Amino acid sequence: MSGKETNDDRHPARKGRGVDPVDRKILGLLAENADRSFAELGSLLHLSPPAVHERVKRMKRDGTIKRTVAIIDGEKVGRDLLAFVHLETSNWETSRRVLGMASLDAVEEIHTVAGDTAMILKVRMTSPGALEEFLGELHQMEGFKRVKTFVVLGTYAERGPYP
Amino acid sequence: MSGKETNDDRHPARKGRGVDPVDRKILGLLAENADRSFAELGSLLHLSPPAVHERVKRMKRDGTIKRTVAIIDGEKVGRDLLAFVHLETSNWETSRRVLGMASLDAVEEIHTVAGDTAMILKVRMTSPGALEEFLGELHQMEGFKRVKTFVVLGTYAERGPYP
DNA sequence: GTTGAAAGGCCCTCTGC
């Protein structure tokens, strides 16, 4: 891992304030499988179930644990076409309309970035035709400069943040 | 997965075989919040808890529901620098070594793609220095042609597949 | 698929250390 973050701070967690090593271990276990019981977590960490519960409750309250979700197999439900779409817009109004696409079922991620493009979208489609239609909507928007699409051929890792 | 897609299948679920509209509704609810009880799901769907349980168990067994995980706030645990890295490799051996990076804590996604690059990585770092170090490792590898990095400025949507 | 019931396990709180 990286080192040298701290100069004068004696606590190892400078940015993750209030997240100690035990918390991180809990987060790691829950990020991998949220079905674990407090009893199981406790035995893995040599802690009592109430102690684990206290920590998890605190981390849920302060937003460190955002939520727990079921991971769906996109291919098994027909969404077998994953793509990254880069797009540049020439004005803010157009960008706002793109951000509104977050409500579309196909749109999984929207980021603004620094680099050769302005925005990156991750979309999971049910068919090439659906992707074509989506790209068509983007082209219809005024004030966009360029769209570049990367169709995913294979996925070799896909998970959430790890503490 | 199964093979044999039927031609004369009258059911609307062509690709998501065995996933009917009720299943999709369950998946949608659990993809948003996996903490819901079977009783709650049942009342939302006008089904009995055992019926819901049966469906969920089946979908977990056949992999439609891959797993349930806790979503961690990357910024709260110190990983506040998200980036997409595009890289082109000139041989397969190098690509294999990149795929091995899936075990790194910072690497969240690895995809091979069609388009102006060969692979896309999503990485979440604890600091700019950590990103620099990671990019340095890529450059040290023989057989890579080009690396392009997009640092994320803002995230406006980030979730998993939706049925 | 639904109802009803029954057993088991876990959550959650409280109390004491």
Add this chain to the structure above:
DNA sequence: GCAGAGGGCCTTTCAAC
């Protein structure tokens, strides 16, 4: 902040319709 015990809810499975 952590360990131990009890009430209560939910899960899970079994019947029968």
